[in-house]
Amino acid sequence: MLEVLRVLSTSSESLRHAVVFLFNGAEENVLQASHGFITQHPWASLIRAFINLEAAGVGGKELVFQTGPENPWLVQAYVTAAKHPFASVVGQEVFQSGIIPSDTDFRIFRDFGNIPGIDLAFIENGYIYHTKYDTADRILTDSIQRAGDNILAVLKYLATSDMLATSSEYQHGNMVFFDVLGLFVIAYPSRVGSIINYMVAMAVVLYLGKKFWQPKHNTVNYTKDFLCGLGITLISWFTSLVMVLIIAVFISLIGQSLSWYNHFYVSVYLYGTAAVAKIIFIHTLAKRFYYVNASDQYLGEMFFDISLFVHCGFLVMLTYQGLCSAFISAVWVAFPLLTKFFVHKDFQQHGRVFLVLIQVGKYLKIYKASRDYFSLFLIPKPILVFVNTY
Known part of the structure; x- marks a missing residue:
């Protein structure tokens, strides 16, 4: 000053x-x-x-x-x-x-x-x-x-x-x-952000609606697999949270609370590894005992759709609550969906749409x-x- x-x-x-x-x-x-x-x-x-x-x-x-x-x-x-x-x-x-x-x-x-x-x-x-x-x-x-x-x-x-x-x-x-x-700042009114967010959500609805109603697939089996996959995803997230809390309680009980505080990446390895391992474990069990005959390509596309559906839900909820930070969910939905469109052969046959959305995710401490x-x-x-x- x-x-x-x-x-x-x-x-x-x-x-x-x-x-x-x-x-x-x-x-x-x-x-x-x-x-x-x-x-x-x-x-x-x-x-x-x-x-x-x-x-x-x-x-x-x-x-x-x-x-x-x-x-x-x-x-x-x-x-x-x-x-x-x-x-x-x-x-x-x-x-x-x-x-x-x-x-x-x-x-x-x-x-x-x-x-x-x-x-x-x-x-x-x-x-x-x-x-x-x-x-x-x-x-x-x-x-x-x-x-x-x-x-x-x-x-x-x-x-x-x-x-x-x-x-x-x-x-x-x-x-x-x-x-x-840190190069420049993107800023726009929240009302414009709400319009963008709902447009992204509508794109997801159209994309998933086509998946559920297209005649070339057995939509009954796909719907069943989709709902089961959604349950598996939510269970994996919940069990990961429980695992992280167990580790946190254990560290507190041995008198090492916040021992990682001056080394942030220690916390990433400590809690992040446990969370990722739990998610992989749950999905591995699902692949082995439920999706036994499903191909990797089919599972990859289905869980891609599940991810879009979940993040689209967060997007709509945060936007409805009037939170400006809903733009993060919009990016998590828009970028994968755009990538999907650009590499899809049907999309390449019927035209191209050029749209750029820029965002860098950060950990905010x-x-x-x-x-x-x-x-x-x-x-x-x-x-x-x-x-x-x-």
Whole structure:
């Protein structure tokens, strides 16, 4: 924040809007400083947008994990201006669901000030957070440089934006947003996302409907095998979950809880291997004792259809609930279905359809994000930038 302040104060470029730099304290004690500012300070009524700087780790990319309320223009500002974007609406919905027992000053400004904002946080190496190892020498300077590049660029964009003065007029609906390999961010209104999701679901319905009603196959046997395969799939998922829970309980009983926390891939091998092994075991039993005479090609195509059906169910359910993260299920359905169409000989005979949907799945680790703050330092201007420091 001090470096951004220095750059802005020495720049020859004039800003259309002023900027407030707010250094908060007393966050661990029910977010008192931010609450005091937004409810009592005379400058609070001038604020039109804010950027909240968080940290639940000491390095890596700073993740945009919250935006809102209803701020398509603010997401577009980040998409346009950020030099090294890293954002995911999945993180926003996970954090705001209350699953993670944590809170940030973002909520105070959003709920008590009704101000749109962006919440960014470092999440890498979160295992040292609030421990004796949480020292300044562990902070990665390249991460600070990266964050500074992004924050300065976005702040300059907002400070020269025409929308900032009347930001309340642009608070209409939520946005689906996610970055692609950190190169750029894809963002579109949630209502557009709902249309896309339902179109994908309809494509699955048409595809499976043709399978069930086409005369060249014995649809009775296929329907029976499909339903049995669906049951086998659900059973394999359930038993995998039970196996993972058994391992977790065992590790806790021997006093090694979270022993894998500072080595994330250990948890992948520990729990992931057990889950995959259980799924393979269940399907192997089904192949040996139920689908004895079925060919591998037939089984492969049938379980492909089952996978589409299950993920399409998740897609419809999440979209109906109004969750922007339903785009993940849409990708899991659209890409396999498109691949199937492109390689199918009937499809090649009757024409081609060109459609590209881009998404990269990520593991999102969001750790406890409450912080300690230092004393208040203010400059009277109406964009608010505030940071959580140790």
